[in-house]
Amino acid sequence: xxxxxxxxxxxxxxxxxxxxxxxxxxxxxxxxxxxxxxxxxxxxxxxxxxxxxxxxxxxxxxxxxxxxxxxxxxxxxxxxxxxxxxxxxxxxxxxxxxxxxxxxxxxxxxxxxxxxxxxxxxxxxxxxxxxxxxxxxxxxxxxxxxxxxxxxxxxxxxxxxxxxxxxxxxxxxxxxxxxxxxxxxxxxxxxxxxxxxxxxxxxxxxxxxxxxxxxxxxxxxxxxxxxxxxxxxxxxxxxxxxxxxxxxxxxxxxxxxxxxxxxxxxxxxxxxxxxxxxxxxxxxxxxxxxxxxxxxxxxxxxxxxxxxxxxxxxxxxxxxxxxxxxxxxxxxxxxxxxxxxxxxxxxxxxxxxxxxxxxxxxxxxxxxxxxxxxxxxxxxxxxxxxxxxxxxxxxxxxxxxxxxxxxxxxxxxxxxxxxxxxxxxxxxxxxxxxxxxxxxxxxxxxxxxxxxxxxxxxxxxxxxxxxxxxxxxxxxxxxxxxxxxxxxxxxxxxxxxxxxxxxxxxxx
Numbered sequence: 001x002x003x004x005x006x007x008x009x010x011x012x013x014x015x016x017x018x019x020x021x022x023x024x025x026x027x028x029x030x031x032x033x034x035x036x037x038x039x040x041x042x043x044x045x046x047x048x049x050x051x052x053x054x055x056x057x058x059x060x061x062x063x064x065x066x067x068x069x070x071x072x073x074x075x076x077x078x079x080x081x082x083x084x085x086x087x088x089x090x091x092x093x094x095x096x097x098x099x100x101x102x103x104x105x106x107x108x109x110x111x112x113x114x115x116x117x118x119x120x121x122x123x124x125x126x127x128x129x130x131x132x133x134x135x136x137x138x139x140x141x142x143x144x145x146x147x148x149x150x151x152x153x154x155x156x157x158x159x160x161x162x163x164x165x166x167x168x169x170x171x172x173x174x175x176x177x178x179x180x181x182x183x184x185x186x187x188x189x190x191x192x193x194x195x196x197x198x199x200x201x202x203x204x205x206x207x208x209x210x211x212x213x214x215x216x217x218x219x220x221x222x223x224x225x226x227x228x229x230x231x232x233x234x235x236x237x238x239x240x241x242x243x244x245x246x247x248x249x250x251x252x253x254x255x256x257x258x259x260x261x262x263x264x265x266x267x268x269x270x271x272x273x274x275x276x277x278x279x280x281x282x283x284x285x286x287x288x289x290x291x292x293x294x295x296x297x298x299x300x301x302x303x304x305x306x307x308x309x310x311x312x313x314x315x316x317x318x319x320x321x322x323x324x325x326x327x328x329x330x331x332x333x334x335x336x337x338x339x340x341x342x343x344x345x346x347x348x349x350x351x352x353x354x355x356x357x358x359x360x361x362x363x364x365x366x367x368x369x370x371x372x373x374x375x376x377x378x379x380x381x382x383x384x385x386x387x388x389x390x391x392x393x394x395x396x397x398x399x400x401x402x403x404x405x406x407x408x409x410x411x412x413x414x415x416x417x418x419x420x421x422x423x424x425x426x427x428x429x430x431x432x433x434x435x436x437x438x439x440x441x442x443x444x445x446x447x448x449x450x451x452x453x454x455x456x457x458x459x460x461x462x463x464x465x466x467x468x469x470x471x472x473x474x475x476x477x478x479x480x481x482x483x484x485x486x487x488x489x490x491x492x493x494x495x496x497x498x499x500x501x502x503x504x505x506x507x508x
Contacts, residue, residue, distance in 0.1 A: 008425035011190040022450035030455035037462035041309040048316040053294040056143040068340030073157035079336035088256040097204040104385040107362025112377035130282035136315045138351040144319040146346040148327030151482040162428025165189040172481045189324040195467035196321035197417035198447035204410035210382030236414035258405040270364035279359035317468035328420045
């Protein structure tokens with residue numbers, strides 16, 4: 001068992017200060033995060049769009065390049081987990097709570113509250129609702145995750161480096177990676193990870209509270225959310241103590257089972273034909289307008305630009321802030337896969353699952369709202385899913401299944417988060433000790449509660465965007481480092497093959 005590194009103590013100290021400020025001066029904290037978020041989105045919106053599009057381009061290059069044959073590990077290494085379990089684990093860690101939270105809320109918002117390009121409530125708004133939701137949750141998101149994960153996995157399993165962000169930067173910054181510069185980079189990664197995971201935990205608590213409020217009249221307030229987070233904290237700590245091969249593996253498969261059950265119930269009882277037609281049509285529009293949406297910033301239209309800041313820039317920041325957490329976790333469970341298999345599955349499998357999910361849940365909500373059966377857009381964001389489910393046969397039962405799914409995603413994200421943070425603060429140990437995981441579990445809980453206390457969902461979003469900016473620079477350096485090393489290793493492999501292809505000389 002490795003002991004905590006200096007990165008742990010520095011990161012924990014910074015985060016404790018953040019907690020204290022949030023508790024002592026919540027209004028000032030909310031005001032600061034709000035102003036900083038506004039400055040970043042207005043000043044660096046172009047930067048976020050360009051770099052995330054660049055990450056997509058790099059992933060596509062790795063997919064079609066000859067380096068795709070290289071394995072994440074030694075030539076004879078085999079994958080630790082079966083492919084279905086592997087996909088379930090990366091999906092649960094990567095989008096879990098967010099997918100359930102926004103599955104109904106985002107499409108209905110684009111349709112009825114604020115449309116990205118058309119008039120709200122129009123046919124164009126229906127198409128935009130899913131097209132832009134696919135855009136936010138599809139290939140761009142997983143390119144960010146995939147690039148970070150691929151870089152970490154390659155350096156860990158192919159080159160024998162520790163599972164630290166700084167270790168992947170040795171080809172770029174040399175010996176500085178093991179000194180104060182490397183420590184500072186790891187601290188930035190830890191803080192971004194904590195903010196990212198804590199934000200998702202906050203979303204989960206708010207939606208569980210929203211469901212209980214909608215179904216049973218439980219008060220939707222800070223006290224209820226505090227109790228929910230405390231209960232889930234106990235559950236995910238129990239899971240964390242059981243280790244990667246038991247707790248997270250079992251929970252990930254449970255997540256996929258519950259998600260599949262909820263998906264099928266909504267698909268069967270909902271407007272099935274409308275959903276299939278809308279999915280097919282908007283998937284085509286997503287692919288057709290892929291490049292245009294990737295770089296759309298609307299510099300001449302302040303209303304559209306505000307929409308982009310609120311949605312697209314927020315999401316790009318969310319994926320970047322989550323990328324060290326999801327990246328390290330995906331890297332840890334991906335040993336033995338080839339680069340081509342890794343990129344194919346990480347980019348396409350979760351994206352397709354997400355598209356189907358949004359088409360079924362978002363499409364059903366839009367169909368219900370258009371029919372006048374129920375005005376879902378008038379509900380709070382965290383209640384929109386339950387408002388939609390209330391129109392279904394056995395709506396209460398289905399809603400309880402949904403709350404169960406949110407809870408298991410909640411536990412999985414927190415469990416995975418403590419595991420990854422343990423790795424990041426024990427010099428890359430692939431089996432961090434339980435005491436350290438417990439400490440990180442408590443800190444994650446405290447940060448989530450402080451962010452909710454100081455400004456609710458808006459404070460969560462603001463802090464996410466702020467945390468993402470410095471780490472985006474680290475991802476750029478990781479991409480350069482990976483390409484540099486892959487180019488070198490590909491030449492070495494090619495040279496070795498040419499050498500072995502010569503027939504042995506005959507003895508005289």
